Amino acid sequence: MPGQQLQTAAFEAFHGWLAQSYPLLHAGRSLAEIDEWTLLNLPVAEIVALRAAIETQLRAEPDRRRAARVAQAIRASRLETLGAVEFFRRHPGCEPPVVLAPVTAHYSWDKAMRLLGLGTDQLVPVACRGMRMDAAALEASLEQAAAQHRPILCVVGVLGTTEFGTFDPIHRIAAAREAWRRRGLDFALHVDAAWGGYLASIFRAPDGSLRPHQDVRRAFRYFPSREVYDAFAALDQADSITVDPHKLGYVPYGAGALVCRDHRLFDFVAQEAPYVFDEAPPANYRDKFHALGRYILEGSKSGASAAAVYVTHRTLPLDCDHFGRLQQETIRGAEYFFDRVQRLAEALADLAFVTLPFEPDSNLVCLAFNLRSNASLARMNAFTQRVLQHLKVDPTQPLQAKQFFGSSTRVSYEAIGLAEGRQLLLRLGVDPATFRPDPEEGGRDADSILVLRHTLMNPWLLARINDINYVDLYCAYLERLVRSEAQAGAAAPAARQLVA
């Protein structure tokens, strides 16, 4: 096609210009001589620097028409211009990239892979241990990608799964990157800290420095484990981090944060590539992001919640002496709950098994229980569901009629795996054989374990101010619920089906 010839000619013009006016180098060799696999595995920092260097050169090019032609050639060659299909047709030696994320990753990762046209097949789930990314499994996935020459767009570490509150070992992902970089495989490290990002405040002194582990520990019984501490300490290795102010930032919905170590990363997603300008480049960071619509999905939106975040952070800076004190209280509440569950388990010991399915990493605690009389996972789930009914919003009743509201989550077979799932079910007195990936409908088996999920983000849960300890009240209520539902079930086994 003539269009394509034109583009190729333009592309050659680009290469000619580059070679002549600005030979781009990687490890001392010209980029033009380097194979695509190596190019696909340049470190993020190097890619950002290359882009900035080209931009600077283009601005300095005295022949403005030539600069415009070169900029046009770059634009015409980009994935965003060509589309994925045409881009990979032109680079037949390259495979589409994959994203590595723990099996526990939020479902929005799935959504994003579909939306971007990458496809969910390219989201490689990395197995977990205790719902935390398993370093050995990550290593195996990296090994496989290297063997298949599949470029890795990024590895995602989750700093606080929204379902289980478990934290991935960010430091181990960073270490794996260091090691693999030497073997020619590289990737961006993204931390999904939507839930736990604000907890970083606890780890930071007012001067911004990282507090020693022992200092942080002093305020808690258990928190933070060495793994959790190291994960937070490694946040500075991430290329990008997402944080939700509407979660542990206590700010209403409407603001979200994508934090990049190098703000020039945003130039890659800017609506107009700032390669060629009639205008001068923005003088500073503030001016650049003033035109926010160039960098975000929405064009125009309310700034109210962004302003709320700004005011909150100015009022309570994100360190251990200010914002971190709120976070600290939530974790102390969770630690109290953790200990209190032991007493609940003892109180219900005649009737049921009660256990924490995973050791909590911070302020999100799950709880599982099963009647001693039952060995089927399906029936355990049905019983938990009945208890949950009492903790759910009922749109036909006034809110005040409920004593507590609770949420739940399902631990799927894929997420926990057979070995760990088996361990958990044995603790609950459930026959592990009833945990299967392909259960029959209405039978004894199930493919997930239903657990209660507690996000203890209220810093005033314990009896500090008004002499009401809500954790104690909740545990006592839960005990009554389990007993009354067990009685109701024993009295009228047929009714169980109606509810379940």
Add this chain to the structure above:
Amino acid sequence: MPGQQLQTAAFEAFHGWLAQSYPLLHAGRSLAEIDEWTLLNLPVAEIVALRAAIETQLRAEPDRRRAARVAQAIRASRLETLGAVEFFRRHPGCEPPVVLAPVTAHYSWDKAMRLLGLGTDQLVPVACRGMRMDAAALEASLEQAAAQHRPILCVVGVLGTTEFGTFDPIHRIAAAREAWRRRGLDFALHVDAAWGGYLASIFRAPDGSLRPHQDVRRAFRYFPSREVYDAFAALDQADSITVDPHKLGYVPYGAGALVCRDHRLFDFVAQEAPYVFDEAPPANYRDKFHALGRYILEGSKSGASAAAVYVTHRTLPLDCDHFGRLQQETIRGAEYFFDRVQRLAEALADLAFVTLPFEPDSNLVCLAFNLRSNASLARMNAFTQRVLQHLKVDPTQPLQAKQFFGSSTRVSYEAIGLAEGRQLLLRLGVDPATFRPDPEEGGRDADSILVLRHTLMNPWLLARINDINYVDLYCAYLERLVRSEAQAGAAAPAARQLVA
């Protein structure tokens, strides 16, 4: 690869199941016998019906494991699972689809093409006349797509460009589809009514029926033209329509509407394909969209603005007797402004040319002017820019220091084209030769025409209530601005450069 073999086997299982239990037909022939080009050009309604039929069959399949296998095979074959690259590798006879949109389309279409991995090259710009999609140009684009066997994902009609307020002839797009459907080319019709969607209220009687053209006209001097009337009348042919409540719905930011003629279209983008369920299908529309997170980009968000939209529409239903009365006033304000500009042009006739670059379709009116002493487009733009400075928010000054706030837009060379651009510039006394796609920096030429842009969405602009006619005040102010800036420019020509 074994994985692929497995998928192929599963896919054959799907075909086997289909053939055996539910032969899907198009025009009396089994889908399995129909070529891909024909499949890619099935009408939207037929595609939705096919999907629903498969779902119904899968629910009815007594062998539940078989149903699960078939559902899995469908999922594994989808574009969203495979990603664009692998999908088109498996369908080597298919080209990636294109989206046809007028050159005036909002820049978010560009953003969407990049985001979805389709690439901006696949956004085919359809030329306009008077900033409205040109039916002949659309015909040529359809012709080309048919000749190249490029499937058309959708044709976008803009019902109110946010820059110029011009309306695309939706009825002509619908007619083109009718005609091309008979020749085997089909596409979805999407209407981007972000700006103008609410104006539909004016065209609707309280019983929801379309009002006759003459009835609608009675309240106005010019509105609606036959073309505009027919465009609104054809809205029922659209497969999907986007509307922004925060524009002419007068509701704060935070709600957006994507309206589909058949709500089952949303199943195609649902997070989990509702093919296989342990649960029963949602009983009704309300229950289905209660789980809104399955269908939208965000997982959780504030419902406040959606509630505001609901309350607004309940209070003022979307018909000519209620919400439409607000809209009607905005158009009467715009018509008054339209006439008033004539007087402004006469008042400034000694000094400048003043003109409306396009005939307004509703309540968004642009204005262009040029000093009689100038024939260069670059200098005309610089002068307009100087006038605009007085209409812009100055963050260093109190808002009250400004008399009026105004916005502007640039009419690009690509959008208006040479012929129409020439006409407009001649009306402004500008040498059309100074309008070029590749102007030199700092010279006489420019690649766009800077115009003032007025969104007259305030229904109380005219002297109805408090005896203040804001349109008169604005026009008088604009006249003074043009005169004073012209004088300042004449007195100190060097200062011009500082400002421009």
